Amino acid sequence: MFEKIIAALVAAGVRFVVVGGVAGVAHGSVRLTNDIDICYDAAADNVRALAALLAEWDAYLRGVDPGLPFAMDERALRTTPTMTLTTRMGNIDVLDSVAGVGSYAEVSAASEPCVVGDTQFRVLSLPALITAKRAAGRPKDLAHLIELEALAKLKTQT
Amino acid sequence: MEKDLGEREGVGGSGRDPVEVARAYGVDLGLLVANLKLTTTERLRLLDAMVSFAQRVRHV
Numbered sequence: 001m002f003e004k005i006i007a008a009l010v011a012a013g014v015r016f017v018v019v020g021g022v023a024g025v026a027h028g029s030v031r032l033t034n035d036i037d038i039c040y041d042a043a044a045d046n047v048r049a050l051a052a053l054l055a056e057w058d059a060y061l062r063g064v065d066p067g068l069p070f071a072m073d074e075r076a077l078r079t080t081p082t083m084t085l086t087t088r089m090g091n092i093d094v095l096d097s098v099a100g101v102g103s104y105a106e107v108s109a110a111s112e113p114c115v116v117g118d119t120q121f122r123v124l125s126l127p128a129l130i131t132a133k134r135a136a137g138r139p140k141d142l143a144h145l146i147e148l149e150a151l152a153k154l155k156t157q158t
Numbered sequence: 159m160e161k162d163l164g165e166r167e168g169v170g171g172s173g174r175d176p177v178e179v180a181r182a183y184g185v186d187l188g189l190l191v192a193n194l195k196l197t198t199t200e201r202l203r204l205l206d207a208m209v210s211f212a213q214r215v216r217h218v
Binding site: 001002003022025026028029030032033034090114115116117143146147149150151152153154155 | 180186189199203209
């Protein structure tokens with residue numbers, strides 16, 4: 001599921017960085033997550049490409065009753081740049097910035113190349129992911145933060 | 159200028175050894191060490207497999 005989503009985003013030319021739980025897994029986290037969080041470049045051409053792909057996947061607002069007049073298009077992404085979505089490819093959260101790190105430009109600068117199968121993409125670095133978790137400051141993030149900080153230390157030892 | 163991200167160790171930058179914090183919290187460090195030996199592709203495919211299992215498993 002995640003591999004297909006990432007490959008499709010890359011194939012569509014969308015500029016994005018994987019953040020959140022899937023980024024944690026890329027760095028060695030063993031925590032299960034069933035959604036992928038991406039931070040995207042909010043430039044017009046990129047919003048157009050991302051919106052088109054999400055529309056192709058029948059994206060709809062997660063946790064909202066079906067049937068609302070929602071259209072996944074450029075306008076929706078521009079007016080609501082952060083959305084939690086359900087799609088036929090899986091759950092995707094799209095963000096134009098990451099708390100504690102900044103806008104896409106800053107997120108991209110704090111990212112590193114990563115590969116799954118034949119697909120190369122960018123993932124938020126482990127230190128930046130830790131910073132983001134600290135900035136989010138939610139109780140649910142505490143356990144993840146503890147694990148990520150241990151991973152950062154273990155990586156220096158292996 | 160590049161940001162100085164996550165330079166302090168410990169939960170919230172407390173300075174405590176993060177591995178010891180994790181051990182005390184109950185994190186299975188053996189799982190983390192084993193996971194670090196996998197490639198990124200292997201880790202992400204393992205996650206895909208776990209999510210797929212979680213979506214398909216049913217009580218009977």
